[in-house]
Amino acid sequence: MDYSIKETPESWQEGMAKNITFIVTKDCQLACKYCYLVGKNTKERMPWEVARQAIDYILDHEQDFPEESVIWDFIGGEPFLEIDLIDRICDYLKTEMFRRNHHWFDSYRFSFSTNGINYHEEKVQRFIAKNREHLSIGITIDGTERKHDMNRIWKVDGAERGSYADVVRNIPLWLSQFPDAGTKVTISSLDLPYIKESVLHLYALGIKEVNINVVFEDVWQSGDDRLFEDQLMSLADAIIDNDLYRHYACSFFSEDIGKPMDSKTDNGNWCGAGRMLAIDAAGDFYPCTRFAQYSLREKKAIKIGNIHDGINQNRLRPFLTLDRCTQSPQECIDCEMASGCAWCQGENYDAAETSTVYQRATAICKMHKARVRANNYYWNKLFRKLEQMGEERPQSKLTTVKC
Amino acid sequence: MLKYLVIQLDDTSVSFCHYPTADTAPRMISASDLRKGILFAMKENLNIQFVYPQRSLPDEYLSIIDSIDHTKIKPSTADDTSDADIVVIDGMEHAADVAWGSEQIYILRTGRARMQDIIPLIEHIKHIIKRLNIVITDIDTFTQHDFTTYAEVLHKTGEIVEKEYLAGNAVQINLLTDRMMLTSMNNCNAGHETLTLAPDGQFHICPAFYLESPDESCGDPENGVSIRNAQLYRLDHAPICRRCDSYQCRRCVWLNRHTTLEVNTPSHEQCVAAHIEREASRLTLEGIRRIGEFMPDVTIPEIDYNDPFEKHNNW
Ligand code: SF4
Numbered sequence: 282m283d284y285s286i287k288e289t290p291e292s293w294q295e296g297m298a299k300n301i302t303f304i305v306t307k308d309c310q311l312a313c314k315y316c317y318l319v320g321k322n323t324k325e326r327m328p329w330e331v332a333r334q335a336i337d338y339i340l341d342h343e344q345d346f347p348e349e350s351v352i353w354d355f356i357g358g359e360p361f362l363e364i365d366l367i368d369r370i371c372d373y374l375k376t377e378m379f380r381r382n383h384h385w386f387d388s389y390r391f392s393f394s395t396n397g398i399n400y401h402e403e404k405v406q407r408f409i410a411k412n413r414e415h416l417s418i419g420i421t422i423d424g425t426e427r428k429h430d431m432n433r434i435w436k437v438d439g440a441e442r443g444s445y446a447d448v449v450r451n452i453p454l455w456l457s458q459f460p461d462a463g464t465k466v467t468i469s470s471l472d473l474p475y476i477k478e479s480v481l482h483l484y485a486l487g488i489k490e491v492n493i494n495v496v497f498e499d500v501w502q503s504g505d506d507r508l509f510e511d512q513l514m515s516l517a518d519a520i521i522d523n524d525l526y527r528h529y530a531c532s533f534f535s536e537d538i539g540k541p542m543d544s545k546t547d548n549g550n551w552c553g554a555g556r557m558l559a560i561d562a563a564g565d566f567y568p569c570t571r572f573a574q575y576s577l578r579e580k581k582a583i584k585i586g587n588i589h590d591g592i593n594q595n596r597l598r599p600f601l602t603l604d605r606c607t608q609s610p611q612e613c614i615d616c617e618m619a620s621g622c623a624w625c626q627g628e629n630y631d632a633a634e635t636s637t638v639y640q641r642a643t644a645i646c647k648m649h650k651a652r653v654r655a656n657n658y659y660w661n662k663l664f665r666k667l668e669q670m671g672e673e674r675p676q677s678k679l680t681t682v683k684c
Numbered sequence: 685m686l687k688y689l690v691i692q693l694d695d696t697s698v699s700f701c702h703y704p705t706a707d708t709a710p711r712m713i714s715a716s717d718l719r720k721g722i723l724f725a726m727k728e729n730l731n732i733q734f735v736y737p738q739r740s741l742p743d744e745y746l747s748i749i750d751s752i753d754h755t756k757i758k759p760s761t762a763d764d765t766s767d768a769d770i771v772v773i774d775g776m777e778h779a780a781d782v783a784w785g786s787e788q789i790y791i792l793r794t795g796r797a798r799m800q801d802i803i804p805l806i807e808h809i810k811h812i813i814k815r816l817n818i819v820i821t822d823i824d825t826f827t828q829h830d831f832t833t834y835a836e837v838l839h840k841t842g843e844i845v846e847k848e849y850l851a852g853n854a855v856q857i858n859l860l861t862d863r864m865m866l867t868s869m870n871n872c873n874a875g876h877e878t879l880t881l882a883p884d885g886q887f888h889i890c891p892a893f894y895l896e897s898p899d900e901s902c903g904d905p906e907n908g909v910s911i912r913n914a915q916l917y918r919l920d921h922a923p924i925c926r927r928c929d930s931y932q933c934r935r936c937v938w939l940n941r942h943t944t945l946e947v948n949t950p951s952h953e954q955c956v957a958a959h960i961e962r963e964a965s966r967l968t969l970e971g972i973r974r975i976g977e978f979m980p981d982v983t984i985p986e987i988d989y990n991d992p993f994e995k996h997n998n999w
């Protein structure tokens with residue numbers, strides 16, 4: 282019998298695509314309370330000339346970018362604030378990839394993570410219609426109105442105003458264009474009591490895939506792990522008791538997390554920093570956007586080159602040779618629940634005692650362990666139910682979402 | 685584990701390594717910090733290496749220094765080098781003025797511009813000296829052309845050394861003969877086996893770290909050593925180097941920080957230079973072994989890369 286659990290689909294060309302991010306603006310209409318971008322501003326908008334030179338550099342050096350495919354990513358701030366520039370960049374990319382007979386021609390995606398506020402606007406919609414076959418767009422919505430509006434507020438003086446209503450009105454349009462689209466939810470300490478209601482609410486809106494993770498920063502209070510575990514178990518009950526697992530996925534629940542990891546055979550790095558490339562308005566290159574100055578609280582930006590001098594390969598070497606054990610404390614290497622415990626290289630760097638990417642931040646340790654306990658509960662309960670219904674146990678599948 | 689304490693007697697003490705000798709105003713370590721450093725080394729069982737400036741030290745300092753067994757590192761331009769264990773020739777231009785002998789070890793600091801002069805120099809001193817350490821100071825900015833020259837220079841030097849060994853003169857030139865005698869890594873190990881007490885009375889990873897970032901101290905003799913992320917100075921935490929067998933490589937953590945921003949990650953240039961030395965050592969060893977057995981425990985296999993990083997996708 283075919284099993285009936287919705288799997289989180291693999292992302293497009295997973296592991297085979299180069300991710301190249303244009304930080305088109307550092308401006309945003311919102312001032313989300315958990316936003317890690319400490320240096321947002323209205324001034325740093327990418328000039329067209331910088332974008333063009335970056336593209337020329339990348340396409341001129343085809344041999345340095347051997348990946349089969351490419352994901353051209355646009356982030357901000359809010360990327361759709363710069364829709365004219367983005368449209369021009371995408372047109373230029375398509376023309377140039379074709380003109381040069383580049384191996385990425387016809388194996389590319391344009392990807393966006395947006396707050397969804399101006400999704401319905403004519404210019405954005407025109408852009409979507411024009412590039413529909415090559416687009417992936419994620420709208421961030423945090424859950425119920427009260428949960429969303431706790432954090433995702435408008436950047437205005439005076440009384441605080443949430444943005445839920447301005448985003449939710451665009452969800453049907455978005456889902457009609459991208460029915461399989463997922464949303465990303467980020468959980469901080471104050472959000473914990475709302476996890477269950479938020480995930481269920483997103484399902485009710487028609488979003489079938491909720492990619493959710495707790496923040497990596499050191500924000501966790503005493504008792505948060507207990508609260509988290511309770512929320513996840515209660516969410517597990519709701520998903521299983523109401524058969525939601527058949528059509529909806531939540532990345533918190535993944536069969537393969539929470540196991541010990543072998544220090545030799547399972548020693549890869551978690552995050553893709555250094556295998557990606559980010560470009561900012563000044564034309565500087567970064568191993569990932571999290572290493573640009575506007576993302577860093579404590580440390581200096583790590584630049585790996587610029588549009589004029591190209592990529593400094595020496596600066597990439599630490600990123601490309603990072604492995605799990607070299608950057609982890611012994612406690613993590615010996616951990617019985619290690620698999621699925623994520624880290625962000627940028628946060629590791631920002632939180633490290635010295636200027637290094639080789640010191641893993643472990644602020645999420647107790648939250649990961651709480652997640653593993655709830656996750657075990659979820660699968661034990663679900664498998665028992667499937668068994669009792671005469672359904673086969675599905676093949677193990679790692680559904681954790683990596684950044 | 686710490687084994688050595690370098691005591692930089694003055695800000696302008698001669699560089700024995702990759703960093704340039706400071707051309708700032710002289711500033712001596714205080715006599716009291718000097719005493720504290722010696723006491724610390726005695727209690728921790730560390731070998732002390734005093735690094736001297738060109739100018740002479742006051743008598744008070746000389747008697748403090750004399751209170752402990754030690755190694756003296758002096759510039760060849762100092763007034764008196766007769767008591768030095770190690771003499772540093774800070775630039776090829778000073779080589780002609782050196783009173784070479786067999787009792788001392790020599791360190792020659794030179795850059796790409798005078799690399800070719802290494803060959804006649806070794807021809808000249810091969811029967812006089814026991815050991816010469818050569819530090820190529822600008823390795824981090826070498827181009828492909830410089831590497832080609834470096835390989836040629838080492839190849840020719842290797843031929844000289846090979847003849848000497850075959851004639852029974854086991855002269856040591858670090859770039860060539862160290863690898864011929866090593867079966868495991870023998871690197872600088874600053875921050876792991878070696879620490880520096882600087883004129884500010886504080887510990888630093890090495891004089892280069894002190895001169896570049898004087899505010900980043902790692903303890904002092906009274907309060908002990910406190911190196912943050914100390915594990916990153918160890919070979920087992922250096923993902924490229926721990927897989928490498930260019931055992932003679934200096935593995936300069938200061939250059940690493942400069943070029944890759946991480947102390948545990950070498951630049952492409954550092955690796956290529958070390959592999960050119962490794963290859964020259966391999967050929968020299970092969971030549972020596974044509975006549976008879978020499979260092980039977982050592983193997984230097986032929987390899988198809990000159991930067992271990994090239995293989996990182998297979999790790
Ligand atoms: S780290 Fe070691 S090799 Fe590099 S300059 Fe300092 S002492 Fe010399």
Ligand code: SF4
Pocket residue numbers: 924925926928929930933934935936950951954955956958959992
């Ligand atoms: S050659 Fe490169 S990898 Fe090998 S020890 Fe030297 S710096 Fe490390």
